[in-house]
Amino acid sequence: MSECIFCKIAAGEIRAAVVYRDDRVIAIEDLNPQAPTHLLVMPVAHYDTLADAAEDGRLTSALVAVASRLGRERGGARGFRLVVNTGPQGGQTVGHVHVHVLAGRAMTWPPG
Numbered sequence: 001m002s003e004c005i006f007c008k009i010a011a012g013e014i015r016a017a018v019v020y021r022d023d024r025v026i027a028i029e030d031l032n033p034q035a036p037t038h039l040l041v042m043p044v045a046h047y048d049t050l051a052d053a054a055e056d057g058r059l060t061s062a063l064v065a066v067a068s069r070l071g072r073e074r075g076g077a078r079g080f081r082l083v084v085n086t087g088p089q090g091g092q093t094v095g096h097v098h099v100h101v102l103a104g105r106a107m108t109w110p111p112g
């Protein structure tokens with residue numbers, strides 16, 4: 001059995017606040033939110049990173065489409081931010097690709 005925490009969430013083995021789900025994509029509330037809206041949009045199937053998932057262009061476009069729609073719903077005209085941390089120096093701490101959707105406050109640049 002997979003030891004991946006997000007695979008377990010997608011399989012319903014670990015509880016999460018699910019805000020969207022279809023055959024291939026699931027979106028949940030982040031456990032440690034960094035903004036008033038902080039969602040994680042991920043594939044049901046396991047890919048380590050965005051670079052790996054990019055082999056399936058339809059999947060990555062589905063991730064961006066769901067994340068953008070949720071960002072628009074939550075951020076409205078004020079906007080939102082999508083973030084995909086990739087690899088250790090990219091700040092990725094969970095090795096199952098996910099798109100952060102952040103909204104509800106002004107974001108700063110550059111990111112840390």
Ligand code: 5GP
Binds near residue numbers: 016028029031085094
């Ligand atoms: P990363 O650092 O890989 O870009 O993002 C991982 C995110 O997953 C973090 O924002 C962290 O708060 C969130 N996270 C880690 N474990 C869990 C969990 O068990 N449930 C939920 N909902 N979020 C988690």
Ligand code: ZN
Binds near residue numbers: 004005
């Ligand atoms: Zn996984």
